[in-house]
Amino acid sequence: MNADAETPPLRAAHIFLSMPVGGAEDLTVGLMSQMPPSISVIPICLRQLGPVGEEVRKTGREIHHLPVAPTKRLNLPGILRLSRWLREHRIRVVHTQVYHAHVYGVLAAWRAGIPAIIHHQKTYRDLKWRRTVIMRWLTRLAAAQITLSEKSRADICAAFKARPEEVFVLPNAVDTSRFRPAGDRAALRMGLGLPPHAFLVGTVASLTHPKNHAANLAMWAAARQSGVDGCFVLCGEGPLRDELARLRDSLGLQDSCQFLGNRRPVHPWMQALDLFVLCSTWEGQPLAILQAMACQIPVIASRIEGNVAALGADHPGLFSLEDPAEFPNRVLRCYKDPSFRQAILDYQQHRSPKVMSVGEAAVFLSRLYHQLASP
16 A cells, blocks of 8 residues: 555644735745645634635634634633643644734744744834844744845844744745636626726725825825726725715725725736735735736836835836826826836836745645655
8 A cells, every 4th residue: 555645744824813815825825725635734723714814614624713812911721721722633733824923823822842933924023122122032943934035034043043044935926727818808807897998997805094095095086187087996905995985085096996895816916917916004915916917907006115025126017106197107107108008017027026826825834744744
């Protein structure tokens, strides 16, 4: 009998408090289907499943709700309970991607004698002193860390006193089996209830302050006044929805600007666009830009560190946040000049950094999991 057939897969727990719509959650879901048979990725939610967790549960794939973190206060008995659960369920690697999951996951894994990976899904920013102290402590207990870039790797090593040989670089990954150019965009739009032949500009981003949606609305108002005949769509939810809806209405954009909320799956909405925009004031490594590039959609984005890292410093669609006219002018030029849109696409295809697929990330992580779990 084949010995490999008798070997059970290595069980890797991905720890979350909840699984809202986000890049870390999408990576875990993608890995669940694209890991080699020797690895099983198992999401564990410590507060509630969240929208993405509920999606996973409905598919029948393994996911667990272990309510050991009911509030924002650290629950020490909950960490002990999680540690026992990890041992009882034969978990061999713990993987965390957000701060509170780092705290619970790394401490529980350390107590259970299981290697833990701290995965930083954002570029490094200065933390409050308490979080810095905690992250330095967790760094000593974790077996490895993952960052988005070499710069983030250097920042993490310096800030948290991490050993360089234990810090690996893994860029954000896109499920290229779904995020790819649309076959028949008009038919796709009709199926989504969108105008089939309009100039369609859109973004995918939470309705929060760093995403700077007020600038999106100001851009669209200026573009409309300059003669752009089209629609603007915004996929995302967040605490600023009502405030932004009032701003939209005050600008007279009710008929040309739609707030679509969280759309799952999101890839058809991305494929439907003529132009993707992102005017954030801060980004880590923006997954939405990478998804747009994989769909071969031209991108207009603010010239901030994360966007420049994803697109390349000379990308023709980058604009300065310091000049309010640059953003609408870039969009207007895309509307009027097909050759400018093509120049953006050519740059993205030939000069922007390569977009990593979830399949490539799965190969990297499967090797790391096996390396850390080896006796």
